[in-house]
Amino acid sequence: MSTVTKAIIWAAAIIIFAILAATGLVEEDMARTMLIILPILAWTTISGQWSCRLCLRNRKENGA
Numbered sequence: 514m515s516t517v518t519k520a521i522i523w524a525a526a527i528i529i530f531a532i533l534a535a536t537g538l539v540e541e542d543m544a545r546t547m548l549i550i551l552p553i554l555a556w557t558t559i560s561g562q563w564s565c566r567l568c569l570r571n572r573k574e575n576g577a
Contacts, residue, residue: 516559519559520559523551523552523554523555523558523559526551526555527548527551527552527555530547530548530551531544531548534547534548
């Protein structure tokens with residue numbers, strides 16, 4: 514999946530969740546938390562960078 518496709522999917526998820534929160538279908542506390550967490554999750558999946566040495570080692574062992 515391309516980076517642009519991932520970004521569009523994450524953007525749609527964040528916008529849909531924001532709309533649900535604005536209409537009151539989601540509790541305020543959950544909405545506040547998710548609207549902080551979703552962009553962080555999006556950034557970590559879209560960036561494609563390995564965040565820890567263990568992940569980097571596994572990547573090298575698998576030939577990626």
